[in-house]
Amino acid sequence: DQQVKQNSPSLSVQEGRISILNCDYTNSMFDYFLWYKKYPAEGPTFLISISSIKDKNEDGRFTVFLNKSAKHLSLHIVPSQPGDSAVYFCAASASAGGTSYGKLTFGQGTILTVHP
Amino acid sequence: GAVVSQHPSWVICKSGTSVKIECRSLDFQATTMFWYRQFPKQSLMLMATSNEGSKATYEQGVEKDKFLINHASLTLSTLTVTSAHPEDSSFYICSASPLERAGNEQFFGPGTRLTVL
Numbered sequence: 085d086q087q088v089k090q091n092s093p094s095l096s097v098q099e100g101r102i103s104i105l106n107c108d109y110t111n112s113m114f115d116y117f118l119w120y121k122k123y124p125a126e127g128p129t130f131l132i133s134i135s136s137i138k139d140k141n142e143d144g145r146f147t148v149f150l151n152k153s154a155k156h157l158s159l160h161i162v163p164s165q166p167g168d169s170a171v172y173f174c175a176a177s178a179s180a181g182g183t184s185y186g187k188l189t190f191g192q193g194t195i196l197t198v199h200p
Numbered sequence: 201g202a203v204v205s206q207h208p209s210w211v212i213c214k215s216g217t218s219v220k221i222e223c224r225s226l227d228f229q230a231t232t233m234f235w236y237r238q239f240p241k242q243s244l245m246l247m248a249t250s251n252e253g254s255k256a257t258y259e260q261g262v263e264k265d266k267f268l269i270n271h272a273s274l275t276l277s278t279l280t281v282t283s284a285h286p287e288d289s290s291f292y293i294c295s296a297s298p299l300e301r302a303g304n305e306q307f308f309g310p311g312t313r314l315t316v317l
Contacts, residue, residue: 118305127204127293127308128244173243187234188295188306190243 087111088176090191097198103161105194107174110155114176118188119148119159122171131172132159164198171195203227204296206309213284214317221279221312223294229274230296234306235267238291250277274299284316 089108097103107117115136120128134141134148134157141148147160161168175188203226213219223233231252236244248269249257256269266288268280277296281288291313295306 120308125291125311125313127206127295127310130305130307133305187246187249189246192243 085110086192087114088174088189088191090172090174090194092194093192094195094197097164097196099166099198099200100163103159103164103168103196103198105159105161105172105174105196107157107159107191108155109157109176111176111178111189112155113178114189116177116179117148117150117157118175118177119146120173120175120190121168122173122193124171128173161196164196166198166200169196169198202298202307204294204307204309206292206294206312208312209310210313210315212315212317215285216283218280218282219284219314221281221292221294221314223277223279223296223309225275225296225298225307228296228298231274231299233271233277233294233296235269235277235279236293236295238293238311244293247279252277281314284314286316289314289316 087110118133119131121131122128132143132146132148134150139150150157171193173193174191177188205224207222233250235247238244246259247262250269250271252271252274258264271277291311293311295308297306
């Protein structure tokens with residue numbers, strides 16, 4: 085059962101344009117969401133996160149939007165740069181405590197390619 | 201800040217041998233560390249949650265006797281793959297969450313590539 089889904093395996097964008105990466109989840113207990121960037125043979129790098137009490141969080145070129153009713157979140161990168169080319173994973177956690185606290189459930193990842 | 205290291209970065213071993221992978225949080229303390237594995241072109245799959253001073257919590261389908269986890273201190277967790285077989289070949293990644301950081305942010309190590317011949 086894939087509780088976090090990234091339905092687009094890849095995305096290609098021109099430099100300077102906006103990149104929009106999407107993520108859907110099914111578990112209503114998830115209340116904290118994160119985006120990670122990953123290069124091959126390296127560990128993921130934290131990008132940005134959002135709590136379920138918010139619907140938007142912005143950090144420089146990166147903005148994450150959360151639509152709780154639709155159980156959907158998206159990462160916007162604008163303007164996109166060639167150095168942004170990597171695999172992007174969304175992840176979710178339930179911070180309510182108990183054995184699930186701190187555990188991250190990852191999506192399958194989306195390969196972003198930004199062309200010069 | 202929030203740097204996590206792993207050692208070794210890659211290892212090749214013969215089938216039947218055991219391999220130990222270390223995960224260290226270099227500039228923060230972490231009560232909990234996590235171990236993931238990633239197969240090519242797939243997502244990160246949580247294997248177990250490593251708790252300092254207590255037994256690890258394993259995810260369903262992960263053999264606790266095969267993947268031994270020891271969380272010796274607030275900055276070190278080790279994963280030992282016992283009697284490794286070729287199907288254990290994978291990319292193993294650890295993560296840690298700083299004690300003082302709210303929101304379940306985890307910082308990941310660079311990963312260890314294990315190849316079992």
